Amino acid sequence: MMNRRSTQLNTPREALSWASSLLSKNGLNPKIAQWMLMTLLDQDQSRFWAHLDEALSHEQAHLFQEQIERVLEGEPYQYVMGSADFYGRTFLVNPAVLIPRPETERLVEEVLQAIVPLLGQKSLHLVDVGTGSGAIAITLALELGTCEADPNASGPFQQLKGESGVYVSAVDISQPALEVARRNAKKWGAKVTFMHGDLLQPFIARGEQVDVIVSNPPYIATAEKDQVEERVLRHEPHLALFAGEDGLHYYREIVKQAKEVLNRPGLLAFEVGAYQAEAVRAIITQAYPQAKCRTVRDFQGYQRVVLANID
Numbered sequence: 001m002m003n004r005r006s007t008q009l010n011t012p013r014e015a016l017s018w019a020s021s022l023l024s025k026n027g028l029n030p031k032i033a034q035w036m037l038m039t040l041l042d043q044d045q046s047r048f049w050a051h052l053d054e055a056l057s058h059e060q061a062h063l064f065q066e067q068i069e070r071v072l073e074g075e076p077y078q079y080v081m082g083s084a085d086f087y088g089r090t091f092l093v094n095p096a097v098l099i100p101r102p103e104t105e106r107l108v109e110e111v112l113q114a115i116v117p118l119l120g121q122k123s124l125h126l127v128d129v130g131t132g133s134g135a136i137a138i139t140l141a142l143e144l145g146t147c148e149a150d151p152n153a154s155g156p157f158q159q160l161k162g163e164s165g166v167y168v169s170a171v172d173i174s175q176p177a178l179e180v181a182r183r184n185a186k187k188w189g190a191k192v193t194f195m196h197g198d199l200l201q202p203f204i205a206r207g208e209q210v211d212v213i214v215s216n217p218p219y220i221a222t223a224e225k226d227q228v229e230e231r232v233l234r235h236e237p238h239l240a241l242f243a244g245e246d247g248l249h250y251y252r253e254i255v256k257q258a259k260e261v262l263n264r265p266g267l268l269a270f271e272v273g274a275y276q277a278e279a280v281r282a283i284i285t286q287a288y289p290q291a292k293c294r295t296v297r298d299f300q301g302y303q304r305v306v307l308a309n310i311d
Contacts, residue, residue: 134181
């Protein structure tokens with residue numbers, strides 16, 4: 001590990017200037033310095049900017065320098081901080097789980113809109129397959145009112161708090177990932193039932209039916225491994241990244257297993273790779289010829305979400 005800790009950092013202002021400069025020189029976003037320092041000092045943005053000239057303890061300065069060095073060595077800053085933002089909330093993360101991406105927020109938004117017609121008609125059981133950090137399942141639970149009152153909730157689902165009749169489950173094959181997800185659910189007071197298992201197998205084994213299947217499964221083809229950013233390849237769990245030679249393995253398996261557990265009417269909702277939307281749509285329509293499929297673009301213009309209403 002490189003040693004840059006000879007610099008004396010007496011205040012947050014000095015620490016911010018030192019770290020921002022180093023990050024910028026190494027081709028990294030200088031804003032990372034602010035996010036990491038705010039996390040270290042446990043301050044929100046307004047308090048951070050109002051106290052830039054307060055003294056930093058020797059321990060705080062030393063830890064911050066150590067953390068910046070880890071980022072410069074290639075470790076994702078979210079793992080260094082132990083947290084990542086998703087849908088306006090902060091989730092705990094570690095190398096056992098994939099770091100939540102902004103693109104996945106589109107999946108959540110589209111699922112929330114897609115199930116509006118079903119709300120109030122009956123109790124709905126929604127399952128997040130391959131939950132990882134739990135960000136998708138927990139966010140859906142919070143937005144749909146399957147938890148204690150959330151004073152930060154807003155939007156069309158606020159009035160449904162405690163009345164939506166939506167039950168959220170989440171499955172992952174990784175026990176360490178489930179530990180992270182459970183901690184996040186506890187942190188946010190979300191009512192999510194977590195299960196250990198391979199895709200939808202826990203529901204098949206119990207003969208349990210669900211109404212909505214949501215998943216952001218691994219979708220990188222092993223043949224494209226050399227195209228993955230080095231810091232992702234070195235630090236994020238390969239179990240959550242790669243999906244066979246063509247990257248479609250888990251879509252095929254989930255759609256196949258869904259035949260045994262998905263109620264009619266039901267909803268399938270997937271995040272997909274940048275050029276996989278049509279292939280995933282084809283997998284769905286082969287299994288469900290009458291499915292009403294649509295795709296949604298992310299903020300970069302890629303077809304990122306595939307939704308299918310199954311009647």
